[in-house]
Amino acid sequence: MTDTEWLRLNRQICFSLHAASRAFNSVYRLILKDLGLTYPQYLVMLVLWEHGDLPVKKLGEQLRLDSGTLSPLVKRLEGAGLVRRERSAQDERSVRVHLTEEGTALRERALEVPPRIMSATGLDLAEVVDLHARLERLTTALDAAAEAEARAAG
Amino acid sequence: MTDTEWLRLNRQICFSLHAASRAFNSVYRLILKDLGLTYPQYLVMLVLWEHGDLPVKKLGEQLRLDSGTLSPLVKRLEGAGLVRRERSAQDERSVRVHLTEEGTALRERALEVPPRIMSATGLDLAEVVDLHARLERLTTALDAAAEAEARAAG
DNA sequence: GCCCATTTAGTTGTGTGCAACTCAGTTGTG
DNA sequence: CACAACTGAGTTGCACACAACTAAATGGGC
Structure with missing residues (x-):
């Protein structure tokens, strides 16, 4: 394979993953608009619906995100009234993210998302x-x- | 399948693409650090090395990016001395992105990237x-x- | 008990990615 | 020719993603 062909193939491969990820994001943006969530916010909500209340640290492990991304994101969810943050009494460093009633209720409306996404993938x-x-x-x-x-x- | 299982599967699928894309980005970040490029900047350079000079519009079509992303990105490449922007004489709306000598020369060093990426994918x-x-x-x-x-x- | 390394959140700064907008230049239509 | 519609770049604002940092709390070794 020539240099040119290598560079070209490389571009195609790595670009295809990048492009697919962004295309997914676009579809989510449209579908989640009704719920008032972005895709990363929806991922956080999914983890909370699945595992219940979690400290920020555990959320980060589940989603491979650090506090630099999660802190402001969770703040926005709190601003939207979906979660509540509470310092742990046992360990004052830790902040536990709780679902509010509204956050728990949103799960019902979120149930329509997976089938629509599945359908979108073809x-x-x-x-x-x-x-x-x-x-x-x-x-x-x-x-x-x-x-x-x-x-x-x- | 129960609601819970659906939400869980949905999270896994959609998250896996997101995670893979970010993992790719991390590997690129490390490998491209020597070249002084970010991953999207590298994609722009790959397109220019492959097709030669192009208007911003065509770059956007190749990479599925709009001017909101490309304009500042190309400016940064210009700041790094890798490209030059020139208004088209035929159509004053169009801005053509040219490789500088330095930008062209960078291709040689970029040839080591694809094999390292291939190896990283396993x-x-x-x-x-x-x-x-x-x-x-x-x-x-x-x-x-x-x-x-x-x-x-x- | 005291000091120090570690842990957990949060902040700051940079670079995308995208929607919504502006502005200048171009083109089609009467 | 005049004017409206369109097009290509660029700007602004917002939300990640991540590196590098700070600050507060914890825990271990002495």
Whole structure:
């Protein structure tokens, strides 16, 4: 393969993931507009609906986001009346994110989102599950590579 | 499937694409640090190395980015001395982005990026090409769905 | 008990990504 | 020619994402 072909292939591959992610985001933006949520805010709500109240730290682990992203995001959710933040009594460093009544109630309306998203992908359940598995493996490999790079650089 | 399972699966799928995209970004950030480029800036440079000078409009079509993103990004590339912007004489609305000598020279150093990225994915060429095809189809379907949503809403 | 490394949130600054807007230049129509 | 519609860049405002930092609280070693 020539240099030109390598660069071209590289662009296609890496761009396709970037583009797919943004396309997903666009569809979510449209579907979530009614709920008044952005896509990352919706992810936070999904985690809370699934696990119940969590400290910011645990939210970050679930979503691979640090406090620099989560702090203002959760503040916006609090501003919207969907969650409440409370310092833990046991550990004053920790802030627990609680669902409000309104936040809990929003789950009912959010149930219509998954089928609409599934339909938008044009994929059937098996294909989606397969893609999910591939992307998980890819992410794991990329994380390991980033770790190796960071070690090599540091 | 129960509501809970649906929401959970939905979170996993959509999150996996988001996470993979961010993991890719992290690896690029480390590898591109030496070149002084961000990942989107690198994508712009790849397009310019491949197609030669282009108006901002065409760059946007290649990368699916609008002027709101591209204008400041190209300005930063200009600030770094990699490109030059020139108003078209034929159509005064159009701004053509030219590679500078420095921008052209950077391509040589950028040739080491694709093999490092390939290695970071932990995938072989066939798997990467297959993933690319799946993601392209997914993006096409999502774009069509977004179009349909927008029509329904508007 | 005291000091220090660690942990948890939060803040600041930079760079996208996108909607909504402005402005200048171009084109189609009567 | 005049005028309205359109087009290409750019600007503004908002919301992530992340690096680098600060501040407060905790826990371990002495």
